Amino acid sequence: MIMSNPDRKLQKMVIDGVEIDYTPGETIYQIADRSGKHIPTLCNDPRLEPFGGCRLCVVEVDGSSNPVASCTTKATPGMVVRTNTDCLEEYRRVLLELLVSENREIDVDTLRGYASQEFAELVDRYDARSGRFVGVRSGRSRTDDDNPFILRDYDLCISCYRCVRVCAEREGDYAISVMNRGFRTQITTEFEGLLADSACTFCGQCIQTCPTGALADRKAISAAELQGAVEKTRTVCPYCGVGCSVDILTKGDTIVGVHPAMDGPANLGALCVKGQFAFDFVQHQDRLSAPLVRGEDGELHETDWDTALDRAAAGFSDVVANHGRHSVYAVASGRAPNEAAYILQKFMRAGWGTNHIDNCSRA
Amino acid sequence: MAVATDRELLERWRSEPAPLLPLLHAFHERDGFVTEDALRAISRGLRTPLADLFGTVTFYHHLAREPGGAGAARVCTGLICRLNGAVELLERMRAEGAKAMPCSGGCDDPVHVLVGDDVLVGTAAGTLERRPALLPPLNPGDSRECVFSHIRTDDRARIDVYEDTGGYEALKNAVRDLTPQQVIEIIAASGLNGRGGAGFHTGTKWKLVAEAPGEPKTIVCNADEGEPGCFKDRVVMDYDPHAVIEGMALAAYATGATRGFIYLRYEYPRALVILENAIAEARQAGYLGESVLGTGSRFEIYVRRGAGAYICGEEGALLNSLEGRHPFPRNRPPFPVTRGYENKPTVVNNVETLAAAAHIVRNGADWYQSLGIGHHAGTKIVSLSGDIQRPGNYEVPLGFPLRTLLDDWAGGARPRRAIQAVTMAGLSGGFLVGSHLDITLDEPSLRSRGLFLGAGGIMVFDDSRDMIEMAHAAMEFFVAESCGKCFPCRIGTQRLEERLAGRAGPSDLGPWLDEVNDIGRTMKAISACGLGTAAPLISESLVKYFPEQVERHVRRSRDETATLKR
Numbered sequence: 024m025i026m027s028n029p030d031r032k033l034q035k036m037v038i039d040g041v042e043i044d045y046t047p048g049e050t051i052y053q054i055a056d057r058s059g060k061h062i063p064t065l066c067n068d069p070r071l072e073p074f075g076g077c078r079l080c081v082v083e084v085d086g087s088s089n090p091v092a093s094c095t096t097k098a099t100p101g102m103v104v105r106t107n108t109d110c111l112e113e114y115r116r117v118l119l120e121l122l123v124s125e126n127r128e129i130d131v132d133t134l135r136g137y138a139s140q141e142f143a144e145l146v147d148r149y150d151a152r153s154g155r156f157v158g159v160r161s162g163r164s165r166t167d168d169d170n171p172f173i174l175r176d177y178d179l180c181i182s183c184y185r186c187v188r189v190c191a192e193r194e195g196d197y198a199i200s201v202m203n204r205g206f207r208t209q210i211t212t213e214f215e216g217l218l219a220d221s222a223c224t225f226c227g228q229c230i231q232t233c234p235t236g237a238l239a240d241r242k243a244i245s246a247a248e249l250q251g252a253v254e255k256t257r258t259v260c261p262y263c264g265v266g267c268s269v270d271i272l273t274k275g276d277t278i279v280g281v282h283p284a285m286d287g288p289a290n291l292g293a294l295c296v297k298g299q300f301a302f303d304f305v306q307h308q309d310r311l312s313a314p315l316v317r318g319e320d321g322e323l324h325e326t327d328w329d330t331a332l333d334r335a336a337a338g339f340s341d342v343v344a345n346h347g348r349h350s351v352y353a354v355a356s357g358r359a360p361n362e363a364a365y366i367l368q369k370f371m372r373a374g375w376g377t378n379h380i381d382n383c384s385r386a
Numbered sequence: 387m388a389v390a391t392d393r394e395l396l397e398r399w400r401s402e403p404a405p406l407l408p409l410l411h412a413f414h415e416r417d418g419f420v421t422e423d424a425l426r427a428i429s430r431g432l433r434t435p436l437a438d439l440f441g442t443v444t445f446y447h448h449l450a451r452e453p454g455g456a457g458a459a460r461v462c463t464g465l466i467c468r469l470n471g472a473v474e475l476l477e478r479m480r481a482e483g484a485k486a487m488p489c490s491g492g493c494d495d496p497v498h499v500l501v502g503d504d505v506l507v508g509t510a511a512g513t514l515e516r517r518p519a520l521l522p523p524l525n526p527g528d529s530r531e532c533v534f535s536h537i538r539t540d541d542r543a544r545i546d547v548y549e550d551t552g553g554y555e556a557l558k559n560a561v562r563d564l565t566p567q568q569v570i571e572i573i574a575a576s577g578l579n580g581r582g583g584a585g586f587h588t589g590t591k592w593k594l595v596a597e598a599p600g601e602p603k604t605i606v607c608n609a610d611e612g613e614p615g616c617f618k619d620r621v622v623m624d625y626d627p628h629a630v631i632e633g634m635a636l637a638a639y640a641t642g643a644t645r646g647f648i649y650l651r652y653e654y655p656r657a658l659v660i661l662e663n664a665i666a667e668a669r670q671a672g673y674l675g676e677s678v679l680g681t682g683s684r685f686e687i688y689v690r691r692g693a694g695a696y697i698c699g700e701e702g703a704l705l706n707s708l709e710g711r712h713p714f715p716r717n718r719p720p721f722p723v724t725r726g727y728e729n730k731p732t733v734v735n736n737v738e739t740l741a742a743a744a745h746i747v748r749n750g751a752d753w754y755q756s757l758g759i760g761h762h763a764g765t766k767i768v769s770l771s772g773d774i775q776r777p778g779n780y781e782v783p784l785g786f787p788l789r790t791l792l793d794d795w796a797g798g799a800r801p802r803r804a805i806q807a808v809t810m811a812g813l814s815g816g817f818l819v820g821s822h823l824d825i826t827l828d829e830p831s832l833r834s835r836g837l838f839l840g841a842g843g844i845m846v847f848d849d850s851r852d853m854i855e856m857a858h859a860a861m862e863f864f865v866a867e868s869c870g871k872c873f874p875c876r877i878g879t880q881r882l883e884e885r886l887a888g889r890a891g892p893s894d895l896g897p898w899l900d901e902v903n904d905i906g907r908t909m910k911a912i913s914a915c916g917l918g919t920a921a922p923l924i925s926e927s928l929v930k931y932f933p934e935q936v937e938r939h940v941r942r943s944r945d946e947t948a949t950l951k952r
Binding site for chain 1: 422425435436437438439440441442444445695697712717719865866867868869870871872873874875876877878879880881884889890891901904905907908910911912913914919
């Protein structure tokens with residue numbers, strides 16, 4: 024959350040014995056987080072409204088009989104907070120043991136999603152693989168949903184509702200919601216249907232905020248068997264003009280997936296279906312790698328650039344000579360960089376003397 | 387009469403505040419279940435996302451999603467009804483499509499059965515009888531009553547009868563002679579605390595709402611009496627509805643509120659009709675409407691029927707439910723007094739609290755104070771049920787000995803039986819046994835023992851009952867009603883239920899107790915609302931007071947598992 028009111032005077036509070044300044048309106052979790060405290064949480068995503076569901080972030084506050092959720096509790100002047108007493112750590116360990124007991128598996132491939140390791144990391148931090156609290160499992164994987172992008176492996180779901188909230192609060196799609204209640208809770212769409220039949224736009228944000236890998240990037244995990252470590256390369260999405268920052272995931276020379284950059288200034292972790300999933304063209308076998316010209320036989324034949332450009336120039340010139348300068352028209356790719364777009368309009372306006380120039384992002 | 391069209395239903399309800407619940411009920415009744423088309427129409431009509439609407443509908447127990455489900459009979463399988471043959475009755479009625487429902491607040495006259503909007507009393511033998519709701523038994527002591535003082539008057543639900551015994555005088559006097567601040571001062575000085583369970587000082591609540599910025603303000607009467615073993619609000623609404631309305635009108639006058647809701651649990655269809663009649667009468671008489679008693683101040687009351695969810699008795703979940711949102715509890719602070727219905731200042735008071743307020747403004751703060759024993763102010767209605775001679779609602783002075791209530795007022799245990807345990811706060815206070823029953827009913831005395839009176843439900847179990855079975859049935863209730871928002875309650879209730887059923891858990895007593903205690907401690911400390919913090923009191927008190935039964939249970943579960951493996 025961006026606090027921009029310069030009139031707000033800083034106040035003081037105490038976290039784990041240290042006095043800290045804060046801006047009124049900040050939550051205990053936010054203050055602790057920027058003070059380097061690693062309060063555990065599973066339902067919190069800093070981009071979303073605080074939810075208070077997982078209860079892992081509870082802290083002790085002087086004057087309060089029970090611990091309070093630090094993510095939903097705002098600091099007050101002089102508040103005295105303890106974030107890691109033995110008692111709190113014990114509650115957190117029991118909670119994590121309970122979570123382990125409801126799931127099919129804990130350790131998942133990192134390719135499942137950006138936040139997919141959060142749960143396993145906390146389980147390890149709290150040594151919660153005790154095997155206690157055995158009982159029936161929650162969540163039902165939707166093996167019937169064969170959409171190409173989003174794996175709905177709810178056997179791993181812990182009902183933190185980050186997916187539901189990101190879909191509503193960040194994407195505005197309201198495609199997914201919560202059905203039933205208590206231990207029978209399931210993440211669902213309207214009428215329990217497939218994502219393709221719902222309001223889902225396959226932006227993939229639910230995948231990237233899921234802390235257990237229950238929602239997973241189907242395209243990325245198909246590369247799980249590929250040899251090599253996953254490398255990340257920061258770049259800008261090549262599609263439209265918004266300029267979303269992305270981290271391209273590669274194994275060796277192969278692109279295996281895309282993560283939205285949570286710190287991307289234009290997108291703050293958001294992407295659309297194209298930026299998230301449509302990267303196959305880069306290494307696709309049908310991609311043109313040399314100029315082609317059509318021969319007398321009607322087929323395309325590989326050639327050199329000079330030949331190809333001469334053929335193109337001749338074609339344009341013939342049309343203009345026979346039909347006038349407004350008989351040609353250019354559509355610039357939305358994926359073209361500014362420089363290329365500039366050259367193309369120059370080519371049309373100065374070169375041919377027409378204003379017939381447009382771009383493909385008009386829809 | 388022609389069947390209402392989608393458009394007519396939407397037009398009818400969109401003109402009122404909080405339209406989602408009545409719209410769902412209207413479609414549900416018209417079509418026999420909630421159809422996909424109905425949800426699409428409501429989604430468009432209220433501009434609510436379809437997925438959200440669908441998810442929210444699945445939350446409620448009584449909204450059927452299969453054809454004919456709306457008219458199916460519902461048999462209460464709450465603890466007390468189970469002791470009286472509910473399971474057998476349900477089996478007999480299954481063929482006709484009957485369904486189980488959790489405790490539906492008919493514990494004084496089990497087995498509680500709903501067929502459509504008919505309230506019936508059933509037996510294990512399969513008989514069903516329509517008979518009037520029970521009035522509170524006559525107070526056998528000489529202690530004075532407040533809420534029940536006139537409730538046994540014939541036709542008390544009629545406005546003229548209510549007025550004959552001083553009804554609406556408090557409101558008339560307040561509007562004529564008292565400032566809103568003075569009304570609040572009377573309520574504050576009386577010492578009246580919330581009677582729904584949390585026990586917040588009512589005068590302070592009204593004052594906070596009166597002073598909070600933001601309009602319009604709202605009075606919500608919490609009539610979602612879902613706590614098992616509690617049926618006191620029902621009797622007040624059934625037999626003295628105008629007291630509730632007068633209490634709400636006084637609260638509105640005191641705080642400047644212009645709209646009121648009575649959020650009524652689904653399982654009280656009789657109260658629904660009675661309240662709606664009473665509201666119409668009160669409106670006709672000028673106590674409600676555009677200009678209350680000619681003051682120029684507006685106050686309207688809308689009844690909103692719940693759809694079957696215990697959690698909606700929690701005020702944050704109740705407000706979300708009214709607003710048409712998913713009924714998860716809200717994070718607090720902010721509290722409803724500043725951010726309640728539609729984020730505006732809101733009083734949320736229990737039925738009994740509001741009814742008492744009307745009596746207090748009429749008779750004065752000192753009068754109410756004097757009803758209690760010693761320095762305890764006022765009275766509390768206790769719903770007594772289970773293995774006791776005379777179950778029912780008793781209005782006791784605060785500070786009253788529990789033993790006197792059980793043995794003298796209610797006649798004690800059944801013949802040749804002894805009381806083994808009682809519950810406190812319905813199911814939310816766990817079990818109490820033996821010498822621990824020598825307590826007085828008032829918050830200080832109870833709190834000093836780690837107990838609380840809650841909404842005032844006390845269930846009695848005699849020595850013929852298997853306490854493991856009782857505890858298991860109680861935990862099944864919490865499993866079914868846990869909303870699923872917070873982790874400790876969602877998983878904890880399930881794991882405790884499995885252990886009490888003997889279906890899962892360690893086979894040795896030590897580790898079994900460790901698990902049950904660890905879950906309980908964690909739930910009590912860090913659950914997000916009262917359901918999660920209260921549910922483990924069941925297992926905690928079971929382990930504490932019935933160690934032999936627990937040991938036998940763990941051993942038996944192990945032996946059964948061993949047999950199965952063989």
